[in-house]
Amino acid sequence: DADVTQTPRNRITKTGKRIMLECSQTKGHDRMYWYRQDPGLGLRLIYYSFDVKDINKGEISDGYSVSRQAQAKFSLSLESAIPNQTALYFCATSDPLTGRTETQYFGPGTRLLVL
Amino acid sequence: GDSVTQMEGPVTLSEEAFLTINCTYTATGYPSLFWYVQYPGEGLQLLLKATKADDKGSNKGFEATYRKETTSFHLEKGSVQVSDSAVYFCALSPGGYQKVTFGTGTKLQVIP
Numbered sequence: 001d002a003d004v005t006q007t008p009r010n011r012i013t014k015t016g017k018r019i020m021l022e023c024s025q026t027k028g029h030d031r032m033y034w035y036r037q038d039p040g041l042g043l044r045l046i047y048y049s050f051d052v053k054d055i056n057k058g059e060i061s062d063g064y065s066v067s068r069q070a071q072a073k074f075s076l077s078l079e080s081a082i083p084n085q086t087a088l089y090f091c092a093t094s095d096p097l098t099g100r101t102e103t104q105y106f107g108p109g110t111r112l113l114v115l
Numbered sequence: 116g117d118s119v120t121q122m123e124g125p126v127t128l129s130e131e132a133f134l135t136i137n138c139t140y141t142a143t144g145y146p147s148l149f150w151y152v153q154y155p156g157e158g159l160q161l162l163l164k165a166t167k168a169d170d171k172g173s174n175k176g177f178e179a180t181y182r183k184e185t186t187s188f189h190l191e192k193g194s195v196q197v198s199d200s201a202v203y204f205c206a207l208s209p210g211g212y213q214k215v216t217f218g219t220g221t222k223l224q225v226i227p
Contacts, residue, residue, distance in 0.1 A: 004158070033214075040219065041219060042204065042217050042218060042219035042220045043159075043204065043217040043220075045214060048214060050212065058214070090158055090159070092158075092159075094215075102147075102208055102210065102215075103149070103161045103164065104151075104159070104161075104215060105160075106158030106159045106160065107158050108156075108157060108158050109157075109158050
């Protein structure tokens with residue numbers, strides 16, 4: 001089984017709808033992240049959480065919110081989806097105990113289309 | 116703030132050709148440097164990393180050397196295969212409570 005899973009893998013929604021993307025991990029890592037990937041822009045950080053009680057905004061948090069329900073679960077919500085939120089969304093985890101060599105482990109991604 | 120600059124793609128090579136993907140960075144202190152690879156339809160996965168100046172990371176025939184004097188971490192492979200077709204991301208991590216910074220990615224296509 002995959003260490004980092006994301007649901008759904010694909011989603012089509014309409015402008016104005018609220019949607020939630022979910023991420024679960026079995027790696028036991030404290031740190032979790034949400035990124036979006038757009039062609040030509042690479043990965044951009046939306047939100048990150050260094051432990052269950054810690055939530056931080058990334059570089060493009062407007063229009064998004066998150067919830068860290070447990071060490072293993074980190075959800076991303078779009079309160080009112082708009083077409084320019086169409087993108088590929090990735091969840092990732094990392095282990096801070098590895099210090100400066102901290103590697104990020106990515107889920108398979110959720111492809112979101114907002115009509 | 117920290118930044119990573121990668122050469123723009125796509126890069127198209129014939130099988131068995133030599134590959135170089137350039138990466139330069141700007142950071143304070145002494146970050147760790149990484150190359151991640153994203154195969155079609157998948158998430159990113161670590162390819163190799165280096166934690167200090169002059170370190171060489173290597174994996175699956177790929178290599179990159181941490182060059183502090185030129186602030187670079189270029190990815191190389193002597194003979195690419197069709198299965199190497201993917202998007203490659205350079206990244207840096209300052210460590211501690213600082214987040215990772217990714218480059219924009221370079222798409223590599225290897226043709227038979």
